[in-house]
Amino acid sequence: MSPLSQPxxxxxxxxWLRPLIFLVLLVAAWDAAIRVFHIPPYQVPAPKDxxxxxxxxxxxxxxxxxxxxxxxxxxxxxxxxxxxxVAMLIAGSRTVESYVYPLLVFSQxxxxxxxxxxxxxxxxxxxxxxxxxxxLLGFFPVVVSAVQGFKSVEPDMLDLARAMEANRLQxxxxxSLPHALPAIFSGLKVSITLAVVGAVVGEFVGSNSGxxxxxxxxxxxxxLPTMFAALVVLALIGVILFWLLDVIERxxxxxHASQRQDFIIAx
Amino acid sequence: MAQATxxxxxxxxxxxxxxxxxxxxxxxxxxxxxxxxxxxxxxxxVVGPSGCGKTTLLKMIAGLLPPSEGEIRVEGKAITKPxxxxxxxxQTAMLLPWRSVFRNVMMPVEVKGLPRxxxxxxxxxxxxxxxxxxxxxxxxxxLSGGMQQRASICRALVHDPKIVLMDEPFGALxxxxxxxxxxxLQRIQRETKKTVxxxxxxxPEAVFLADRVLVMSERPGTIAAVxxxxxKRPRSLDVLADPVFVExxxxxxxxxxxxxxxx
Numbered sequence: 001m002s003p004l005s006q007p008x009x010x011x012x013x014x015x016w017l018r019p020l021i022f023l024v025l026l027v028a029a030w031d032a033a034i035r036v037f038h039i040p041p042y043q044v045p046a047p048k049d050x051x052x053x054x055x056x057x058x059x060x061x062x063x064x065x066x067x068x069x070x071x072x073x074x075x076x077x078x079x080x081x082x083x084x085x086v087a088m089l090i091a092g093s094r095t096v097e098s099y100v101y102p103l104l105v106f107s108q109x110x111x112x113x114x115x116x117x118x119x120x121x122x123x124x125x126x127x128x129x130x131x132x133x134x135x136l137l138g139f140f141p142v143v144v145s146a147v148q149g150f151k152s153v154e155p156d157m158l159d160l161a162r163a164m165e166a167n168r169l170q171x172x173x174x175x176s177l178p179h180a181l182p183a184i185f186s187g188l189k190v191s192i193t194l195a196v197v198g199a200v201v202g203e204f205v206g207s208n209s210g211x212x213x214x215x216x217x218x219x220x221x222x223x224l225p226t227m228f229a230a231l232v233v234l235a236l237i238g239v240i241l242f243w244l245l246d247v248i249e250r251x252x253x254x255x256h257a258s259q260r261q262d263f264i265i266a267x
Numbered sequence: 268m269a270q271a272t273x274x275x276x277x278x279x280x281x282x283x284x285x286x287x288x289x290x291x292x293x294x295x296x297x298x299x300x301x302x303x304x305x306x307x308x309x310x311x312x313v314v315g316p317s318g319c320g321k322t323t324l325l326k327m328i329a330g331l332l333p334p335s336e337g338e339i340r341v342e343g344k345a346i347t348k349p350x351x352x353x354x355x356x357x358q359t360a361m362l363l364p365w366r367s368v369f370r371n372v373m374m375p376v377e378v379k380g381l382p383r384x385x386x387x388x389x390x391x392x393x394x395x396x397x398x399x400x401x402x403x404x405x406x407x408x409x410l411s412g413g414m415q416q417r418a419s420i421c422r423a424l425v426h427d428p429k430i431v432l433m434d435e436p437f438g439a440l441x442x443x444x445x446x447x448x449x450x451x452l453q454r455i456q457r458e459t460k461k462t463v464x465x466x467x468x469x470x471p472e473a474v475f476l477a478d479r480v481l482v483m484s485e486r487p488g489t490i491a492a493v494x495x496x497x498x499k500r501p502r503s504l505d506v507l508a509d510p511v512f513v514e515x516x517x518x519x520x521x522x523x524x525x526x527x528x529x530x
Contacts, residue, residue, distance in 0.1 A: 156357045163329045164378040164426075165351040174374065178365045255365040255406055 045224040053225040054232060061214075061233045068210040069237055071127060071199035072192070075134020076241075079191045082135075083142030084184060088172075090143070091150035104143065112136045113201050120206030130202030130210070137198035138191035145187025149180030182256045185249045192245055196238045211237070275306035278429060278462045279328060284337035286323050296487035297323050300337060303481065303490060307429075310456055310463045312473040314519065315483030321466040324488075325432050328464065329353050342429060351379065354423025354461075356433040360415035362407035368418050369394070369403035375426040386425060393421040396455065413444040420452070424459060431456075433465040437472070446504055449475050453502060470516050470523075475502060480515075482522055492522055 031047050033039065041049065054061070089096045115136065119129035153176050161171045203212025211234050218227040286298040298320040305311050313321050326332040327339055330349040339346045341353075354375070362371045369390060376386040394403060397417040407415050416436060423431050436452075437445045449472055456463050467473050473480045477496050484491040494515060498506055506512050 154361065156359070157361050157363075159326065159329075159331050160355055160357065160361055161378070162331055162349050163351070163353060163355050164375045165349050166378045170378055174378070175363065178363070253365070255408075257408075 042222055042224060045228055049225040050228040050232070053229040057226065057229060061229060064209060064211050064214045064230070065233050065237060067127070067130070067207075068196075068199050068203065068212065068234070069241075071130035071202060071210070072134050072195045072237065072241065074127075074131040075136075075198055076138050076188075076192050076195040078131070078135040079138035079142050079195065080188060083139050083187070083191070084146050087143045087146030087150060087180075087184075090147050091176075101147075104140070108140055112198075116201050117205045119202065125206050125208060129206055130199050133202035133205075134195040134198035137201075138195035141190035141194065142184070142187040145183045145190070146180060149183025149187075150176055152183070153179045178253075181253050182258065185245070185253065189242060189245055189249075192241050193238055196234065196241070200234065275308070277304045278307050278309075278342055279305040279464065280338075280340040281324075281328075282338045282340070284324075284327065284334045284339055286320065286327065286332070287335045299487045299489035301489055303493070305462060305464060308460050308462055310453075310465070310476060310478045311481060312465045312467060312477035312479075313481045313483060314467055314470060314473040315488055316485055316523065317468060318486050319483045319488035320486060321483060321488070322434055325355075325434050325464065325466055328430075329355055329432055351426070352428050353430045353432050354426070354428040356416070356419050356423045356431065356436045358435040358438045360407065360412070360419040362415055362418060362422075364407055367404050367406060368399065368410065371407065371418060372421045372425050374422060379426060381426060389427070390421065390425050393424055394418070396458065397421055397451065411444075412440055413448060416440065416448065417451070420455065424455075424461070428461070430462045430464065433463065435467055436465065438467070445469075445472070450502075450504060452476065453500070457501060470519050471507065471512075474498075474512055474515050474519070475506060480519065482519055492519075494519065 027047050030044075034044060034046050086100070090101050091097070112133075116129070116133045119132050123129045123132070157175055157179075158171065161175050166174065199210070200212035200215070203210040204216055207213045211230050214230045215227055215234075218224070218230060281301050281303050283300045283302060284298065285296070285300045288295045288297055301324070313324065315321050323332060327334050328341065328346070330346045333347065341350060344350070362368070363374070366374070372390045372394065373383070373386065376383060376390075391403070394400060397420060399414060399417055399421070402410060402414065402418075407418070410418065416439075420431075420436070423433075437448050440448060453476060465473075465476060474496055480494045480496060481490050482492040482494070483489065496515065498509065498511055
């Protein structure tokens with residue numbers, strides 16, 4: 001082991017430790033605020049009660065987390081499956097760009113959450129409206145980032161490839177796509193967190209399962225500890241999905257500047 | 268002039284080539300009609316002020332841009348589209364950051380679908396020739412600017428093109444690295460016997476490297492003068508103090524001063 005890589009091996013230097021310490025401090029402040037200002041439990045529950053609820057209701061929470069996660073993932077996959085090809089078309093053709101892109105940007109000014117009830121009208125209760133709502137929120141960031149990625153290839157690099165008599169497919173495969181990957185991944189990371197929001201919104205307006213449904217039910221019954229526990233589970237879903245994507249990114253683009261830290265030590 | 272070279276087989280023939288860009292503000296002339304020929308194995312350097320259309324000329328020879336008028340022939344064939352008979356080196360190395368040095372050098376071979384086995388040997392030999400032995404599996408960002416540029420020269424040579432086009436290849440390097448790279452490029456050209464067209468705005472670099480220097484005028488550019496460089500090869504950096512070298516660089520420099528004050 002080189003002396004340079006030594007410090008990162010100590011557990012107290014680990015990257016996850018600092019946010020954890022901060023989180024503990026925040027929870028402590030929350031607890032202190034309730035005691036100092038005498039906030040009644042029907043407005044804000046004490047952290048202890050939330051933790052107890054998390055412990056006792058864990059199987060139920062997990063059961064409700066499942067449909068939300070599934071809807072999020074489907075929405076996210078649809079965002080990627082449609083967003084990346086749409087971005088390719090927009091970046092590849094001036095004509096497509098001039099027709100599609102302004103409308104796409106304009107469509108973002110519509111509050112998508114307002115459309116979610118419409119999905120219930122069209123597709124009823126169940127998985128589909130949730131997935132569509134997650135897709136609706138997750139789609140746009142993928143397109144915007146991927147377009148930017150595809151378009152930022154240096155013209156000299158394209159000239160170089162063309163001078164080698166590379167065809168369009170080869171240029172795409174060897175130059176444009178790998179070049180766009182870092183941007184695509186940053187879009188996907190935004191997309192997956194928004195897809196969680198989309199799924200929950202879908203559950204708010206028309207569902208009888210999932211974390212969104214649980215949130216609504218518990219607030220209706222003034223079960224605030226349950227509601228807060230549901231929020232914690234929701235945050236966990238978001239964090240775990242984001243982290244998974246981060247791992248995939250590290251594997252897919254180890255050469256990129258944002259990933260080089262470990263790479264140099266490994267080399 | 269250039270009696271010795273003109274008897275050799277012409278590789279690049281430029282006949283009445285001009286280029287005018289059509290922009291929103293109307294037509295912008297970039298190159299006035301040009302005529303010149305480059306022979307097999309010749310090292311020609313184009314020197315001129317920025318924006319005189321040097322890069323346009325290079326891209327037209329590579330087939331990346333069509334000339335507005337006139338005809339470009341490479342090895343007797345009229346050029347209308349990219350033809351693969353050239354290797355190109357740009358000012359920045361333009362290596363793909365996700366490919367190792369070796370795979371960057373092999374890119375033209377992959378694109379053209381040439382037999383990989385044969386060319387792998389060639390790529391290894393080229394990297395050795397430019398002193399990048401042992402760096403094959405490094406990534407471009409792990410190399411210095413000079414090393415990256417040497418790797419890009421290998422990439423331009425790997426598919427064994429007749430012609431190497433270089434657009435200010437050492438413009439982004441520091442002065443000392445640049446001088447070393449000039450010596451090295453001269454050696455590479457002598458070893459590979461390629462026809463080289465190099466663009467620069469450094470007059471000493473032009474005289475040091477060239478068999479023949481084409482001096483271009485301000486935009487819209489055309490050839491203002493042609494100078495043969497009678498210095499013997501191989502040239503070392505000592506040539507920089509040679510009276511012939513000094514006189515020639517002075518002559519070329521005066522030419523620029525004359526055109527700028529005249530304009």
